[in-house]
Amino acid sequence: MKPNSNIESTAAPLERIRSISRGLKLLFFIFYIVPLLLAAEMLCLQKWPPVSWYFEGVKYASAADVPGALWLVVGLAIGLYLWTAVTIWQLLNLYEKGIIFSRANVRLYQRLGRMIFAAGLLQLVARVIMTKSIELSPNLAGLPWILGGLVGMMIAAIMEEGCKLREESDLTV
Numbered sequence: 001m002k003p004n005s006n007i008e009s010t011a012a013p014l015e016r017i018r019s020i021s022r023g024l025k026l027l028f029f030i031f032y033i034v035p036l037l038l039a040a041e042m043l044c045l046q047k048w049p050p051v052s053w054y055f056e057g058v059k060y061a062s063a064a065d066v067p068g069a070l071w072l073v074v075g076l077a078i079g080l081y082l083w084t085a086v087t088i089w090q091l092l093n094l095y096e097k098g099i100i101f102s103r104a105n106v107r108l109y110q111r112l113g114r115m116i117f118a119a120g121l122l123q124l125v126a127r128v129i130m131t132k133s134i135e136l137s138p139n140l141a142g143l144p145w146i147l148g149g150l151v152g153m154m155i156a157a158i159m160e161e162g163c164k165l166r167e168e169s170d171l172t173v
Helices: 005-045 068-096 103-131 143-171
Strands: 053-055 058-060
Touching: 005 068, 068 103, 103 143
Parallel strands: none
Antiparallel strands: 053 058
16 A cells, blocks of 8 residues: 555545535525524614514514513523524534544534524423413424434534544554
8 A cells, every 4th residue: 555545545535525614604604694694684674663573473562572581582592593603613614624523523513412402492491481381292392403402412422432433543553
């Protein structure tokens, strides 16, 4: 085996990962950041206070009619949305640099899984606040997010095992 063949065999997939990461950053900006900016613009252009408020399909006549606990959940959800955006951007930056199996990636995947799980719980709590009841059904509000968060945490555990395998192979001569 030639000494440079291993380097050449990993260069092409790594470059593909880098280019995919750049493309995902562009899509991320279009689908994640632009809607946030548009929502902010709509709030700025809207007559204040708005005539009515909608949360998850429930209409409130005024802002005063919206329960305080729901405002808290909405505030937490906005913070979670922004923190998720930062986490995804950091993850894509690592991939663009060619860092695939690292402890930093594992931490970001763990954080992302926990945030997605928390988003599902917030959606569930918001539904309970609005309806004043707990709906136990397969269409449970937030269930897809809760399951997605668990999958994200599982991916983090798999990535952690990948890091251990990479570290062991680096020590092998």
